[in-house]
Amino acid sequence: MDSIAQPLTRIVEAVQRFVIAPEVRLLHVVTESSLRLAVLEHIAASEHHGDNHSPFFVLETPTQDGEDEWEGRTEELRADYEELRSLLAKAGEGVSLPELWPPPRAQRELPRFCLELAEALKRFSSPFDGVVLVLAPVEVRDPKRWVSEVKALLGRPELKKARLIVVEADGAHCEPLAVALADAGMRVDARPDEQQAREDMAQMLAAMASAPAGATGAQVIGAAGPRVAPPPRKGAPAPMSAAQREEMARELKVAPALLEPGFQQSLRLKVLAAAHALREGRPVQAVQEQREVRDLCLNAGLNREAVTMELILGGYVLQAKHPAQALEVFQAARKRAEAHQLPELAVQAQLSLASTLLVLQRSEEAAHAYAEAGKLGVGASVPVLAIEAYRMCGQILAGAGKTAEATSAWKQALAAAEKAAPEQRSASSAPEAARQLAELCRKHGLKAQADSLEAQATALETPSPRRAQEA
Incomplete structure (x- = not known):
């Protein structure tokens, strides 16, 4: 699809120019979340360009609200250096790197990172020529601080052999910095063209709709292939009968409809058509298509899928600016989920219902x-959803001046957090609930309780050591 190929082509061309222009200190890349990984893969592949003599170190630690993310980037830097040293030793081609340097003492944040980077640069002798840092934070929460820190890196004379490729998927934060560098800065826009993306999707949907019965492989998504199904190969098994499909479905424990020729293709086409209609600004058509998707699942006995599609349908109805009707859809989704013993989907339906009431x-x-969603979440053993439900409940009650009820709701959110795994707690809104409760305590002069809750919020944000090591 051209809408994806074109921005990636621009990336390849820009990095190639960057490689052969050592005077350029900063290449700024702006892209979208959907293309972020593909962009990083293409940048990393450019390390093997024939004219490149600098290793590429990709650092993805996100920027956070006042957190010490440069410590995370320091660990990434050290890990990448050690990995390169190990690879060179295994290659046995006469090129090697000294052992990892000892970490400097009493240094934190950006200054420590700069010291570590300077130590790495000292160890890159011929055939290496400095290093390329690919700074690609997953998200940037404090753009102003982020830009100033990138500028500080570029301004340090001991780091002049470090060149930067900054990849941003949530805004062109460092673009003015690249502009200010004049000939020492480059920019590339790797965002897909919205109009081209819509046209590509419309063409793909049309091709999928015209795919022949029994299409397989790339033909299913509208790629090239015979317009008529080829005759069966000699000795190929005959198509399954309805009875055989039902028997195989029982063995596989799936709905028989999933084995019917063309069913999955038809379902996939309608799901994509509904999403495309919404993106094109045609919410009424999106609702109609999505309703058909839900009905297809219902008629096929795909109960879990039917509830999931009904939840999406409710979202489309909201997009069509019919919240009262969306409320009815979410109510029906919860009833259907409970009727088919799908408790986690019942919680999601109740959460959607609550947000629609807002x-x-x-x-x-x-x-x-x-x-009610919080209670369902606890009963269904999905504490993350229960945390969010109780936190929102407390927030609404606090806004209405119902302090005692809000306190109770936030306490229930924290109680639900105790039942979640550490990595779930750190990714949930439990820390926010603790801080909201702490603020309430502080307003009422309960300083000790507020301090305790602030400490609890910090603890909730900290993943388990095992999880941190995996990350």
């Missing part, structure tokens, strides 16, 4: 609905 400005009912 859209309708029925705050009191929304608070009750979130409380």
